[in-house]
Amino acid sequence: MNAIWTELFPYVALILVGYLPNEMWRAFGLVLARGLNEDSQIVVWSRAVATAILAGVIAKLIVFSGGALGGIPLGVRVGAAVCGFVAFLATKRSVFAGVLVGEGALLLGGWLVGL
Amino acid sequence: MPTTATFPSATAAFRGGVKSALTSAFFLVLAGTYIGMGALAHGFGLASWWLALSTVLVWAAPAQVILISSFGGGAPLIEVALAVSLSAVRLFPMVVALLPLLRTEGTRVRDLLLPTHFTSVSMWVESLRLLPGMPREHRISFSNGLSVGYMGTAATFGFVGYYLAAELPPVLAGALLFLTPMSFLMSTARNAKAMMDQLALVLGLALGTILTAADVKLDLLWTGIGGGTLAYFVHRLREAAE
Numbered sequence: 429m430n431a432i433w434t435e436l437f438p439y440v441a442l443i444l445v446g447y448l449p450n451e452m453w454r455a456f457g458l459v460l461a462r463g464l465n466e467d468s469q470i471v472v473w474s475r476a477v478a479t480a481i482l483a484g485v486i487a488k489l490i491v492f493s494g495g496a497l498g499g500i501p502l503g504v505r506v507g508a509a510v511c512g513f514v515a516f517l518a519t520k521r522s523v524f525a526g527v528l529v530g531e532g533a534l535l536l537g538g539w540l541v542g543l
Numbered sequence: 544m545p546t547t548a549t550f551p552s553a554t555a556a557f558r559g560g561v562k563s564a565l566t567s568a569f570f571l572v573l574a575g576t577y578i579g580m581g582a583l584a585h586g587f588g589l590a591s592w593w594l595a596l597s598t599v600l601v602w603a604a605p606a607q608v609i610l611i612s613s614f615g616g617g618a619p620l621i622e623v624a625l626a627v628s629l630s631a632v633r634l635f636p637m638v639v640a641l642l643p644l645l646r647t648e649g650t651r652v653r654d655l656l657l658p659t660h661f662t663s664v665s666m667w668v669e670s671l672r673l674l675p676g677m678p679r680e681h682r683i684s685f686s687n688g689l690s691v692g693y694m695g696t697a698a699t700f701g702f703v704g705y706y707l708a709a710e711l712p713p714v715l716a717g718a719l720l721f722l723t724p725m726s727f728l729m730s731t732a733r734n735a736k737a738m739m740d741q742l743a744l745v746l747g748l749a750l751g752t753i754l755t756a757a758d759v760k761l762d763l764l765w766t767g768i769g770g771g772t773l774a775y776f777v778h779r780l781r782e783a784a785e
Contacts, residue, residue: 438593438614445620446610447600449628451660457638458652458659471643474636476743476778477771481633482664482731483747484754484766485605489724491752494612495586496716509725516729523568523729527575530725531718538714 504537548677548685556681560688563673564696569665572730573693574700575722576604581704582711582719583608587615591705598698603663604723605630629763636771637667644670645686647679654683661690664727668734739778746770 490509491502512530519525550556564570577598584594589611601607606627613623638659645658666689673689674682708716735741747770754762 438589439596441614441620441623442593442597442600442610445614445624446597446606446627449624450601450603450606450631450634452628453631453633453635454638454659454662457635457662458642458655460635461639461642462652468643471636471640472739472778473771473775474639476739476775477767478633478636478640479731479735479740479743480747480750480770480774481630481763481767482605482727483744483770484751484763485630485633486724486728486731487748487751488755488763489605489608489727490721492755493720495583495720496713497720498717499713500717500721505721508721509728512725513728513732516732521729521733523726523733524571526729527572527722527725531721534718534721535714538717543714 500534500538500543501541504534504541508534508537548673550678550681550685553681553684556684557688557691560685560690561692562688563669563685564689564692567669569669569693569730570696572726573665573696574703576726577697577700578704578707579719579722580604580607580611580697581701581706582708582716583611584615584701585705585708586716587611589615591702594701594705595698598701599694601627602661602694602697603631603634604727608723629761632764632767634662638662641667641670644674645682650683658683658686658690661687661694663690663693664730665693666690668730671734737778738781739774742777743771743774746773 490505493500493505497505508530511533512526512528515529516522516526548559550559580598581591581594584591594607594611597607597610601610609626609630610623613626614620618626641658641662642655645655666686669689670686674686677685704719708719711719731744732741735744747766750766750770751762754766759765
């Protein structure tokens, strides 16, 4: 019994603390979106809020990184992100070019600080 | 708005969506992001099938990153749930902004259940870009095809990253983890064509950093509401001035 529970626990946790707290916001959206069109002011405002939250997640992942990325200095991470973004702008908004240059700058920076 | 694509049937629209997913820039972005995610799951000692299931059920990279690092790191379950939920608040306005594009007069709520679950950054950005140029009756099928293509890509590359991570030195593993914020930053910026969206992006980056550094509780929620509302009001003021 205990062995089975140890096996199953990560999957039960995935449902309870991963799937449900995440999915509830989609469900709220489905309920609230009835009767709205894409030009409604609440929809325009919602788009701005969604974009700002996503930007917050991006900033947190770059500035307050954990794991193996946290082992690379903050200056290198932020500098690499800036390099990537400049490349993105210089290539008429190519996501691929931006990510590639950002990754290259991160590896170069890591190598320069002796990692 | 010019029509960019028409389909003979719903099945063709679905297949068109899958094809669009596999040939878009997001294919590479998702592949990179989920290679990073696989590396993360491996690092925290979670099973590769657990990661695949989280991709299908959670289907939101930031929430998955938080879930893997906090649950895998042994944080209290209630804390994990709260952090995941806060990162997912953005899905609410995304669904609200997306569904009016998908709906027709005869659309039933159950037709919208799958698109609602599929709503995530990649699908949302591409749907908002592609759907307006498409006849309304095929938008749901196309969007579902797009999502299935993205989800299959993500799940597949999650396995790739999981098995790669076992072999890579720390700097390269860090570079894999860097893929997630970089791909999100570029794809959000690419979609931010209107001034309001660009302002919301910049304000979100600044507020997210400041509020986290200041250890403010519910920082993501305040980042979104504060930055988003400010961007919205600047947009309204400019409209009124014109």
